[in-house]
Structure formats: C-alpha cells, structure tokens
Amino acid sequence: MVQRFTGTRVKRVEDPRLLTGRSRFVDDISLPGMLYAAFVRSTVPHARIASIDAAAAREMPGIVAVYVGADLPEHANPLMLQPVEGLKTPAFYALAHEKVRFVGEPVAMVVAESRYQAEDACDSIYVEYEPLPPVTDMEAAIRPDSAVLFDELGDNVMYHSEAKYGDLDAAFAGADRVITEKISQHRYANVPMEGHAGLSSFDPSMGELVHYSSHQGPHMLRFGLSFLLRLPLNNVRVLCGDVGGAFGSKGYFHREEIMTAFASMRLGKPVKWAADRNENLLAGGQTREESAVVEAAVKNDGTLLGLRVKLIVDQGAYQCVPYPTIVFPLLARALMPSAYRITNFEFHITMAATNKAPYIAYRGPWEIETFLRERLWDILAVELGLDPVEIRRKNLWENQELPRPLATGAAILKNLTVRECLDQAVAAIDYPGFRQEQERARAQGRYLGLGISCFMEPAPQPIFGIGFDFVRSETATVQLEPDGGVTVFTAQAPHGQGHETTIAQVCADGMGVSMSQVKVIHGDTRVVPFTNIGTGASRGATMPIGAALGALRIIKDRVLRIAGHMLETAPEDLQIVNGVVSPIGGGDRSVSLFEIAIVAYTAPFTLPPGTDTEMKATYTFDYEGAWAQSCHAALVEVDTGTGKVEIKRYVVVEDCGEPIHPAIVDGQICGGIAQGIGAVLYEKSAYDEDGQYLAGTFMDYLLPTSMEVPHIEIHHIIPETDEEIPHHGVGEGGLIGSPACVVNAIEDALRPLGVKIREQYLPPARILELIGSIK
C-alpha cells in the first residue's frame, strides 16, 4: 500500500520552528550594524504642514538621520496607481508631503541606533500644522460644500459608475412590491498578530538592495521598491520568511517599508522597522466601510424580479498601491447575483475620499455583496411573511437551468452546490426543531435567533471582465536534486496557510516520494517564479498545485526515460514508489531517484544521445477559475438586559472541492468566522466626528478571545469531478459568510421586539439602543 499524503492531516512542515521559537519573522532578524526606524505620525486628520523642526531631535544620542517628505522627491518616485477607467489616482509620497490627510499618516522618519532612541527623538520633532476642515463622513464628503482632500481634483468623488444588466424597468413594472432599504457596514481592520515590518540592507558598492518583508507578494514589492527608489529590478531582492498573518493587508507597497529602503540607500546600513500595535491599528489599513441603498422588485411569493444597488464606499485618504480600492466594489458588483436568479440588476458605485486610514483588502474584500444580499433575503422574508430559508430556495438556480453566465460577467455558473449546502445546513441545525425551541424560549422571555447566509467565493477567481483579471495563471519550478530530493519553488507567499505542507503533500504523491523528500521554497525573489499577486484571492489550493504538478510531470517524464534506459524497460511501464523506479508489474530490477539524478547531473554522456537530463523544469498553469460554495447557519441568544449576544451554535457546510489537508482547510474556515464574529460584535476602527482616531490599542479595538468564539461545526460537500486539480480555495469564505449570518441571527432573535437591523456593528450598547432600553 502506497501512502497517500493528499487529503490527510499530516503534521505541518512549518510547525516545529513555530512551536519551538525558531521561526524568523522580520523583527526576529538582526544584521550587523543594523539601525532602527520610528515614525512621527500626524496627530491631526487634515492639515497643511507649515513646518517641521527636527533640529533638537538630530542632536539626541544615537540619532543617525531624520527624513521628512521634502527629502523624497529628489531620490524617490511618488506612489501612483496604474490608470483605471474613471478612477482618480492622485500620487503621494511615502512620507506626507505638504499635506496630511489622516491621523497616523507618517510625516517624518527617525533612524537611530535603537528603537528606544528613535522613539525618544520622534517626541522631540515639532510639526506645525495649519488645520483644514476634517472630512469624516463619506456621504458628506461627496457634497459640493465639502472640504477637498486633493486640491488638484476639485472634489472627493474618486470614482462613480452605473452598470446595468438585463431589463430592470420591466422587472420593476412587473413587481408586486418594491422594497427599499439602506444597509451599511462599519470600518474595521485586518489586525494580523504581526504588523507590517521591513528590514532593508543596501550595499552601495554593488548598488544592491536586499529587503526582508512581512508581505504577501514579494515579487510585487520588489517591483515597487525598484520603481519607487529608481533601482534596476535585478538589483533588488525581496525576502519573505515567516509572516505573521495578513488577511489581505500585506500586499501593498507599504509606506514605512519604502522608507526603510530609502534610508538604507542613503546611509549604506541596514534599517529595520516593525509596526507596533498602535501603528498597525492607526495606519496598517482599514476596511469595509460601505453603505448601500438597495431596491428590490419582488413578487408576493418571494420571487426577486430585479435589484438596484447604489453603493457608496469610504476609501479613506489614499488608495494603496498597487491594488486600487476600487477593485473591491467592482468585484462586489460582479459577484452579487451569486447562485441566485438575479438577472435584472443595476449597481452604482460611488467612492469617496475622507480623512481616515486607507481602505485595503480584507479577506473576501467584496463581502458587501453577500452582506447586502443575505440581509435582503431576511428583510424580504419578514416583509412578505415568508420563511427565510424558503425565500432563498425559491431564488437559487436549479442546476438544470445551468450552465449560464453570471448576469454581471463572463464567469459561467455550473455545477452549483449552494442549494445543497443550504439544505445540509438546515438539516444539521434542525431547523423545524429550532423554530419550536425559539417559540418556547420566547414564551419564557428569552430571545433566540437563527441566521443563514449563502454565498459563492471565487476560489480562484474566474474571469469577470472588470479589468483585474490578471490572476488566472501561476508558475512553479521543480528541481530533482542530485540526491533525489524534490525542491519546489512556488510563487505563493504563505502567511499561515501552510503551503510548505500542502504543496509538499501533493508533490510527494505526484512524484512517488515521501513528504520528507519534498522541500517547498517560497518568498525569495531571486529563486521563486514571478507572480503579480503572491498569496491571496483564495488561489493557494489550486494555482500553486496546478503549477507544481505541471513542472513535476516534466521532471517525472525525464526521470522515467532515464530509468527506462537504465532498466532496459519502456518508460511507460515504470512506476515511482517511495523514491524507487521499478517496472509496474514487478520485476527484480529497480533504480532509485538518487541514482537517476546522479547520472543526469554527472554522467549524462552515459545516456543515449538526445536524452533530456535537465532536472529542473518550470510550468505555467492556466486556469479558468472555480467557486467555493457555502452556507453558514448560526444560532444566537440575545440577553435583552445586558445586550450581550451569545453564539450557541455555528454550522458551516462547505464545498471547496477535495481538501488537501482537512485541518488546514477547517482552520481557514474557523479563522474567518472568528473575524466575522469579531466584526459584528467587537471590532470597530472608530473615528470621532473631528476625524480623531479612537481605537489605537487592544483595549479599544477588541479582538474576540477563546471565550467569544464558539465551537464551529464544519460539514464538507465534495462533489464528484474530473477536474485536473480538484482542490478549490477556501481562504476567504469564513469572513464572507459570517457577518451576514450573525446579523441575521440577531435580528431574528429580536423580531418579537420589532427591531430592524440595517447595520453590521452590534456591540451590547448598540443592541440595547436598538431594543429601546437606552438612548
């Protein structure tokens, strides 16, 4: 029996170093002569910088250099997005130049012999601001009388478009009712346990920059550093080792990291910066602040005939480079019909600039589509007197109606399992039994509620034709080492997803070797294949595997040809088992991968002329995209005395294809749900009306702990498939489905009190306001 690694809970390759203190995150690395950076950050939301006085700071012990925005234009390019139709993309420098636009924006950089000294000096730098009116509300920001963030633009409307699909007028004309609601979600943040960090080391004698980063996309960062600091690309090397979580936040050209590289180039010494928690919460990126007016044309039986969504997005002060914020609402537009019969559809997007931290990607960054749609089903069910499960069933596509294109783009809908996920979730949670229990509880003055949400996660993303369809291929290189070991060079940049394990599992099976003979290399731009995205977008189960297996096939073919010559057997009659090549039907002759590799590397002249002995192969995997499909169901109890919400059960039915590593897959789902629970009940990147940031510590920005996240029950649907790579992504879905699910459950619980919920942030005080016990 040959051991198969794929599909099993093998012990992760990464864990021994993570569990014994031998991991290497950026701040764990020290280089000889290394200096430390700290930043002076804006204390005001919107102002002109009148002057910066760093004279005293420069004289303090251990201070090596102080840089301000005015130092940059001579040596560095500003950050600027590639042009996107209809999108305003004002350029900005790594340090604020002339103006500050949010509290926490870096204004000056101090480089010192210790971080303590650098922070001391920051306190002695005096920035004189000429305050401007703060722009804190996205709806006020787009009014003509608002103060303007970028003078050259004239207003704060960064983007507006209206897209129409099908015949909405006919849908509205044929409707029994049109139901209009305004639904919003608040600003929150990724908050990885390790914040952004960079360590730059420039060698002036060679003109070479080596940059260690906590990043999701080392090749893109290399590109960015090269362009921004005017270095040839082949003189820049980016290294990502262990990365302490990202959830979308570490794919950008982070301003502070550009500055460590800038400083290292000026000083010829290594310069390190690692964000502290306050910096992470202030300026590490925030997300998801959006609001929409939704108009639904419905029949009384719950059939949705047409849908109009007018979405407004608060991008904050800047769009981070290189992935513009507008990608996310465009994806929300493309995805919103999901698995439902939504064909008459209109989606408006308005994006406003405000004096807040930049809006960045966060795990399922188009999640607003699921939040709006899955809230809407519950709202419609209440308005029409229907059951929330039945109204979803009524509007979901049946597979016999498919394949057909998604109304909003070229992606093809087929083989949907969302309905099956819903059915299984409803069964798992004992829906009829719960409704009875809910009735009994209500009679006792207890408020139980059930929430459901269904969605499809592009995993990896199919083509939508929205101008960001650049992620459909990925490259890997595989090398058979002279000792017969297999080294895989992946374009992925894992930060918790366990790719050193999952890629090794599949490649071990693909080659016929033990997992211990497979080594996965990532994060070093000198050796890993180029990619313009890295790890993200739920690609990690499909794309690197397709690429690695393609490269492996080339190597395996060459190995078997050499072995065929050595064993005097036709290559197609050979197999590789446990690193040994032998005839498939048995036989007494065999040859090990080590013996084959040694011949290939050192004695190719012993092989027939023309034998391909190159033991390294590169393959690019192209893929049309796939869906992960899911239904979440939550049971909650709301204490109407305290406003506390207890999640009593949480069930997920997930179709992400065949899990490569069941525990890694379930871990992704659980982690995303914990973040969704946090978003609804605990987390808010709060600003006051003057634009001052209020949640700069973990005492103000609350993350859920082990006491707040319930046990999560996960069921998998694994459809029969003939796909080459049957593994689909699963990274983002947990945080796509959970906010809608939890809010639906809370509203369901409070229905006897007539509570309507049209927002996402529901801490105890807000629950008490909604039920009217406090004002």
Added chain:
Amino acid sequence: MQKEHSIRLTVNSIHRDASVEARRTLADFLRIDLGLTGTHLGCEHGVCGACTVLVNGEPVRSCLMFAVQADGTEITTVEGVAPGDGNMAPIQEGFWRATSFQCGYCAPGFVIVGEALLRENPDPSEEQIREAISGNLCRCTGYQSIVEGIQRGAKIARGEEA
C-alpha cells in the same frame, strides 16, 4: 546615556549577568540582548499575550515587565520549554498534531500558557482550557484548534497518547 543597572538571572537554565537600562523591557532584553527571538511582541501593552514567558514558573507578560524587575528570577521562554533531547514538550507536540496554528506568530505565548496550565492541571476540561487561554489573542484560528492542541498535549503528558 541612560544609567544602566546590573541584573543576574537564569534564562532557560543558563545563568546570565547583564547590564540594562531601567526602561528596558524584559521582552526586549530577551529578544535583543539575549537573541531569544522566540518570544514575540503582539501589542506591547499587555493584552495579546504573545510575549508571555514563565517567571519563577508563573506566566508573565514580558512586555509589561522591566528587565530590572527580573533580577534574581528564573525565566523560561518558548526556546526553553522542550526537554532538550530533540523532542518537543507534550504541549508543543499536542499543538503540532492538532494543526493548532496557522501563521504561528502568537504560538510562543500559547505554548507558555499551555505549559503552565498543564503543570497545574494535567486534565483540563474544554472550559478550563478556554479560560486559561482567554488572555492570549490569535487572529488566524478562531481558537478551536488551539483548544484541541492543549487537549492532545495533556493526553501526551498523561501517557494516554504515544
């Protein structure tokens, strides 16, 4: 220059004499002065627990303690939990088998509080485990796999799982 103070302590069974500024945190002393970078900083204000170490056997947040306060103590960091024979400690092995962590940045703190819990209570219930780790934040896992890892570690320590 800031005035320095002499301290003498034991870290992972090694005696150390050192001279530190009064304001140097124990975490920075361990990480920067001793090169024990296994202890991680997640908030530097005592909430996340990533920097937890054992001081005289008790879990302590090394970001909230000054190195001078550790004078005369015995400290165990994540590097010192394993028995030193090439094997992991049961708590680490339990975490490994349960696929407890993802990015692993917070893992050192959980290893330390898990170790402290198992020393005190070899057979903790799920509720006791959740309580014991409630002062440690993890952003990746939702805690479920960490709870399972401590249960596995307890079994290994009790000899119920080879």
